[in-house]
Amino acid sequence: MTDTLVEVANLAKVFGTGRYASKVLDDVGFSVQRGETVGLVGESGSGKSTTARCILRLIEPTSGTIRFEGEDVLSFRRAKLKEYRARAQLVFQDPYSSLDPRMCVEDIIGEGIRIHRPRQKRTAIRDQIVELLELVGLRPDHLPRRPAAFSGGERQRIGIARALAVQPSLLICDEPVASLDVSIQAQILNLFVNLKSRLGLTMIYIAHDLATVRHLCDRIVVMQGGQVKEIGSRDQIYGSPQDPYTIALMRAVPEPDPVVARERSRERRLPSTAEGVAK
Amino acid sequence: MISAAMDNAAPTRPDVDTALLKVEDLSISFPSPNGTVHAVNGVSFSVAPRERMAIVGESGSGKSVTAQALLGLLPTATISGRIMFDGHDVQTMPASELRALRGAEMSYVFQDPLSSLDPVRTIGDQVCQPLRIRGISRKEAKARALDMLAAVGIPDPARRYGDYPHQFSGGMRQRVMIAMALIGEPRLVIADEPTTALDVRVAAKIVDLLYALSEERGVAVVFITHDLGVVAGSADRVMVMYAGRVMETCAVDELYYRSIHPYTLGLLQSLPRVTGPIPEQLSTIGGRPPSPSDLPSGCAFHPRCRYVRDVCRTDTPTLRTPPSGQHPSACHVAGWLAEEPGVLR
Numbered sequence: 001m002t003d004t005l006v007e008v009a010n011l012a013k014v015f016g017t018g019r020y021a022s023k024v025l026d027d028v029g030f031s032v033q034r035g036e037t038v039g040l041v042g043e044s045g046s047g048k049s050t051t052a053r054c055i056l057r058l059i060e061p062t063s064g065t066i067r068f069e070g071e072d073v074l075s076f077r078r079a080k081l082k083e084y085r086a087r088a089q090l091v092f093q094d095p096y097s098s099l100d101p102r103m104c105v106e107d108i109i110g111e112g113i114r115i116h117r118p119r120q121k122r123t124a125i126r127d128q129i130v131e132l133l134e135l136v137g138l139r140p141d142h143l144p145r146r147p148a149a150f151s152g153g154e155r156q157r158i159g160i161a162r163a164l165a166v167q168p169s170l171l172i173c174d175e176p177v178a179s180l181d182v183s184i185q186a187q188i189l190n191l192f193v194n195l196k197s198r199l200g201l202t203m204i205y206i207a208h209d210l211a212t213v214r215h216l217c218d219r220i221v222v223m224q225g226g227q228v229k230e231i232g233s234r235d236q237i238y239g240s241p242q243d244p245y246t247i248a249l250m251r252a253v254p255e256p257d258p259v260v261a262r263e264r265s266r267e268r269r270l271p272s273t274a275e276g277v278a279k
Numbered sequence: 280m281i282s283a284a285m286d287n288a289a290p291t292r293p294d295v296d297t298a299l300l301k302v303e304d305l306s307i308s309f310p311s312p313n314g315t316v317h318a319v320n321g322v323s324f325s326v327a328p329r330e331r332m333a334i335v336g337e338s339g340s341g342k343s344v345t346a347q348a349l350l351g352l353l354p355t356a357t358i359s360g361r362i363m364f365d366g367h368d369v370q371t372m373p374a375s376e377l378r379a380l381r382g383a384e385m386s387y388v389f390q391d392p393l394s395s396l397d398p399v400r401t402i403g404d405q406v407c408q409p410l411r412i413r414g415i416s417r418k419e420a421k422a423r424a425l426d427m428l429a430a431v432g433i434p435d436p437a438r439r440y441g442d443y444p445h446q447f448s449g450g451m452r453q454r455v456m457i458a459m460a461l462i463g464e465p466r467l468v469i470a471d472e473p474t475t476a477l478d479v480r481v482a483a484k485i486v487d488l489l490y491a492l493s494e495e496r497g498v499a500v501v502f503i504t505h506d507l508g509v510v511a512g513s514a515d516r517v518m519v520m521y522a523g524r525v526m527e528t529c530a531v532d533e534l535y536y537r538s539i540h541p542y543t544l545g546l547l548q549s550l551p552r553v554t555g556p557i558p559e560q561l562s563t564i565g566g567r568p569p570s571p572s573d574l575p576s577g578c579a580f581h582p583r584c585r586y587v588r589d590v591c592r593t594d595t596p597t598l599r600t601p602p603s604g605q606h607p608s609a610c611h612v613a614g615w616l617a618e619e620p621g622v623l624r
Contacts, residue, residue: 151567181337181338182507184567189561210479211552238554251483254482254483254509256535256547258535260512261508261513265483269487
């Protein structure tokens with residue numbers, strides 16, 4: 001049985017005041033069912049990362065509601081907020097700046113466990129960490145090493161293990177493969193697919209292109225300029241996209257097939273009716 | 280009859296002597312605290328006038344270093360081999376001649392337009408620079424810069440001429456970079472990952488723009504990228520690099536439809552697509568690219584290759600066309616892949 005884990009409604013965020021005010025989110029609303037992976041897709045400035053940060057209470061929205069398991073996230077204070085921090089976790093885009101270079105892998109992954117479950121024994125924590133490492137495809141002998149010893153893909157695995165350490169119900173991934181090499185991107189995408197089926201994770205996956213999202217997400221939310229342009233199941237979005245912006249994004253995806261790519265390029269150069277509406 | 284057949288072949292297989300750029304056995308290494316870094320190892324290729332060639336590779340493949348060497352931008356590196364531009368050796372050229380070559384004959388579009396534009400000079404000033412250096416009057420340079428900015432799709436160039444780089448978006452800055460690269464009317468433009476920092480729609484526009492400009496102006500383009508998807512629609516020829524070596528090189532359709540190198544095939548299959556069936560798992564290339572300071576023995580790709588044989592661990596394959604194949608590939612099993620098309624697909 002599916003039930004709603006996250007519900008975002010009428011979310012708005014304004015940065016700055018007076019004549020410097022800029023509306024970054026404008027009436028954003030969508031929901032995430034338990035066990036579902038929702039893709040938030042849009043270009044830079046679309047508000048996809050801001051939406052994620054609001055859900056995680058890393059920034060405060062100007063107005064709107066966010067519900068997590070039916071509870072009002074924006075009303076959480078102190079103990080309740082701390083508890084929420086363990087329930088919803090984030091995997092960052094840049095695996096280089098998001099890991100403390102002076103901490104070893106064991107401390108990076110274990111930090112959250114120690115904070116959220118302080119009474120656990122050291123050995124029990126270490127067992128959990130080893131289990132997490134194996135889950136994300138790293139080895140126990142990596143424990144004493146520091147981030148500098150790892151490649152981008154491996155760092156991203158450490159970041160994922162860190163997020164999973166506190167057993168969150170919701171994992172938000174902010175462009176986790178954008179800075180990785182092509183051959184490594186596929187490895188990490190497959191890891192997410194595995195985690196999804198093994199742990200029954202609920203995920204919000206943020207991306208700027210429609211190709212990676214297609215492999216992972218059950219439902220897709222397309223955003224532009226702080227607004228939701230289209231929400232649909234994977235089949236709907238890829239089979240018959242409705243919004244002109246979604247169609248334009250779809251056309252811009254680089255296609256590794258010369259005949260198709262030339263055709264797309266021709267389509268883009270001709271002023272089409274779909275893009276005419278968007279302008 | 281024979282000459283007619285040769286005429287037919289000419290556009291796709293340019294005669295080596297007419298090549299605009301010819302690189303022979305190029306090796307580049309850098310000294311480092313952890314021993315010498317062999318960034319490029321024995322790379323040869325040529326670019327014909329008006330040809331669009333893509334160099335594809337992941338980080339550490341030596342693609343950017345190769346491109347920088349072409350313009351003599353690597354003063355600290357140890358370089359061997361020859362780089363001939365229009366019959367002149369770039370490396371033995373006096374500094375003054377090299378300066379005259381840069382911008383006027385051969386120019387470079389850098390990956391990150393924000394850090395490669397001067398933040399304290401106006402866009403117009405920077406676009407004019409290649410002309411001003413050649414002694415063209417301020418007035419004429421400005422007129423040509425305005426035309427060029429319009430040609431790369433900057434709206435209202437007269438108004439934007441006096442603006443600074445921070446007033447431009449990423450895509451617009453990349454257009455300015457392209458304008459700077461083309462204003463000297465070079466015969467070759469090297470574009471080093473020009474779309475990597477950009478949104479998909481903007482990236483597609485920049486690729487389309489480079490394609491259109493190279494068609495219109497007859498400029499040869501060397502397009503460097505890590506993404507086989509980006510260049511499929513615009514390149515004439517593709518060269519795939521790995522660990523500082525050329526793995527495979529051929530016409531674009533040949534590479535995408537009839538590749539005979541396990542690395543290229545692995546890259547193609549690992550790309551997520553927006554069309555076609557959705558596989559349960561994307562096929563991947565296991566492991567990670569080797570560090571240029573610690574290359575594996577034999578074929579550098581062998582630790583990650585599914586078709587590894589004993590010979591791959593000891594002998595470095597050379598780039599050659601297998602008897603049953605149509606194009607060169609640096610792989611010991613290329614002959615088998617060519618005989619059994621579809622074995623990896």
